[in-house]
Amino acid sequence: MEGNGFTRRTVLRAGVAGAAASALPLVNVHGQTSGGRLALGLWDHWVPAGNDAMRKIVMDWGQKNKVEIQLDFITTVGNKNLLTLAAEAQAKQGHDVLSFPTWEVHAQSELLEPMDDVMTRLAEKYGKVNSIVEYLAKVEGKWRAVPAISGSQNKPSLGRIDLLKQHGGIDIQQMFPANDTAANVDAWTWDAFIKAAEGCHKAGVPFGLPLGTFPDATDWVGSMFRSFGAELVNAKGEITAKSDKVRAVLDYAQRLCQFMPADVFSWDDASNNRALISGKSALIFNPPSAWAVAKRDAPQVAEQCWTFPAPTGAAGRFTPYLPYFWGVWNFSRNKGAAKALVEYLSQREQAQTMVAATNGYDIPPFTSMTDFDTWQKEGPPTGVVYNYPVRPHHKAEQFIADYPAPPNIAVQMYNQGIQAKMIARAVQNKEPVERTIAWASSELEGFQRG
Amino acid sequence: MSQAVISPASAVPQRQGAMRRLARRNSTTAFLLTLPLILLILGLVVYPFLYALYLSMLNKRQTRFIGIENFTFLFSRETFWNVVFQSVVFAVSAVLLKALIGFVLAHVLHALPAKGQRKWRGMLLVPWVIPPAISTLAWWWLFDPSYSAFNWALAGIGVDPVPWLGATGWARFSVILVNVWYGAPFFMIMYLAALKSVPDQLYEAAAIDGASAWQKLRFVTFPMMRNIISITVLFSLIVTFANFDIVRILTNGGPQDSTHVFATYAFQVGIQSGDIPLGASVSLFMFPLLAVFAVLTLRGVNKRTKEMS
Amino acid sequence: MGTTAAPTTPFVPAQRRIGSIAAERRWAMIGAYIALAVFVIFFMTPPFHMLMTSLKSSGEIADLSGNPWIVRNPTLQNYWELLTQGNYMIHFRNSIIVTLSTVIISMVVSTMAAFALARMKFWGSATLATGVFLTYLVPETLLFIPMFQIVGSMGLYNNLLAMVLIFPTLTVPFCTWIMIGYFASIPKELDEAALIDGASHIQMLWKIFIPVALPGILAAMIFAFTVSWAAFIYPMAFLVSSDQMVLTVGIVSDLIRADTFQWGKIMAGALMAALPPLLVYAFLMDYYIAGLTAGATKG
16 A cells, blocks of 8 residues: 555545446446346457456356356457457447457447446546557547456566576666666666677577567567657658658667577567577567466476566667457447446456466556556566566556557558568568668558558 | 169150150259259358458448449559469469379379278378368478477488578478478379279270370370369369468468468458458459459360260 | 380380389389378378377477477377367367258258259259359458358357358359269160159159269268368357357367467367368278269269
């Protein structure tokens, strides 16, 4: 309680208000129907225990509110979640509540029930959400979905303590200890990054940074671009690729690629995990899932893992962030119950349960929820995920690649991995930077089309 | 066959009457018999196809009719023409290799003594019976940058690791390799079946005329197998052109879109980037490309069939 | 292979000539076995690796120090867990239900149609026969979007039955083609005679064509079986609840957690999934070949 700086009184008041607010829709449900049925298609958690914890929360709620629940966990493998979204949007039937990844709230906004009431109540209780979430889920001033406390993830650096100390010349535990006393965070720059990358490359444990078209690649590359202040399309939708900052980031990326495996251009979201788990790589950008698997399959690797933020650049520090959202279809036949459940799931207690159940994997959208002790205690090594949520002393922002381009353009940039492709062209084809930028501009013109 | 014991003593006039009655009943019965097929095709292929055609003429949010704008847009994109080129390279080379390997294997199997044949045939069929979506995953694991068992074996003989999916050339090679691996057994059994149907007398006659092995192949086997080769190649070409799983799982079109084929590109544009009409346009582009080839092939097959009977 | 011996043969005595033919044969056989061995190695390498991986614990799979082609501490854990925990058995059952239903539907539809198209010339029959094959030109990746609406309007979204409805579009055209060819090869005298005997078309189909063309029907059946057993895109798009999934999509969706693959179980699941089609082929292969023969050369 001391930690978050609330006085006892405000906490109490907030607690009462919170209870009242969360009770309100539940009362409505009771009054409205005997509950009815609710079909949920939630994100299939990458940490297996996550599904069980979520099922229990949802089922308990269903029992208490006499709502019959059908719960499916929909995997992201093979983009099954996107297929499901497309299917239900076309068929106008299916689940009542679905998990919406990054860009899909905008894509389906016409079919989504506004969530402003829920978001207002949540914001009153838990404070502001981060700006990325707002960018992705607030369409024309209306919240079309609620940022999910489960499934949303950061993708900060996940490195090997021993290898980085030995070959990279940096002590990451000293830079980012498992508490807020760090004084040294400013030393973690992209320049320090490339130096460490060079050392690890020479020692045969290169950084494993994918450069294909899968999200892991797009996410870290997007943050790097932003960190250099390089923007391809601005908030108005104008192409701004021809800039010195873009040239600078491409130049940097070219140098960085000398110190990486030759085939990173086809790596997918699992390749980097495997590089780390196999002991072949000193650093990747990933949520703690890679560490969790290492704990099971390669404990000696896991003991040396440490999560810490992305490096900082001229324009700041941006930690890759991949949020999920819960949306209610407007063709749902039980919208009241659906919204009530979504609101219930978004409460602090549920967030805490999920964070604990998933070894700290889930990143709740409210900054006020980054104080759970799971992130402190998880290990070995103890504190491995302490710096996984963005903490104030990191001086970092959560970031989604291609922000602030208008979402209908950004979604194409994101899914076709245009930034990573620019790097690939410059490195693999040894193309002059100007030609790469010209190519990107022409691709972007294609994306601009409505 | 026992039901077919028919009295040979049927008189001629009676026979003609039967044929006339037959003609009248013919079309109604024939229509009823083909009705399920027609319904299936109309309902689940033609209608959705027309609907997709309509979809391809809408704007991104599917709110406005824009005619052929999606197509003209595609034609103006360099990436799209790369996809066309890669699809053709992928499908044509994979089908040629499959046809060749299938042909060789069918011949070799056919030459084996009957009792050993089954065992070999069984082993050679294995790639064809494992669901391809999953066997491709197994290949992918063999190609994995960190865990590649191929690279492990290559390291054993002192060869540097190969970026199986990381460099354009290798990635194209790998997706074709996996497709050949999966599809060659299908050609093999189709050809084997055709080989078995060539009457032995034809070969004996050719042998008496002093034909060489090549000549037997050229003048006896090949003409007898032409139809099955055409049909198999056509079928495989269509299916390979439309292939989705292999590229999707192995490379997702990368590196730098250099392995994208129609289906994966359509998926990326349509489902992932939320432009379903444009995705439909990409998929539709395959249709005219193959339709010409298909109609020509099928016409050839029909002609030869008529000549034969 | 071995053909180089041919030009010399006329000049040697009969005795030698027979010997050289025998030698030629022998060399041809050796060549054949070498070719076979090469391709068996090519074809069997991934399945062999799958088998090895399926017998490993996840720790052994992640360990890079050993030879990936052999298993050091074999375990049946992966198989055992698939068979006793999770939904693998449900997916297996669903696959069997869908596949058998699809096979039956495909057989009924294509046998009737093939009979009509092969024997009863009617208006548009030639166009229809060609058109049937052309349906393959419309790819699944294009069809599944409109199909969402059709399936949705029938209330079959996320329902196993939708697969039974859709899979025949994948199987029926090719089956019909095989059978048209087979039926065409049955002598016309047979059915004319039957008609004169007063048999109806249906009786003729049932009592003459089906028994005579059984190998062809079996061939079509095996094809339908393989295709619907392996289908991936449609189940991926239409089946969401784990209890409705078939094997292909079930394995992918239950055994992969985004960037975490349970390789041992995936391989074990794939190998077990290959068993039913393998058994079908083992038992019906000879029929299959005989059936394709007639269908192919004449069709």
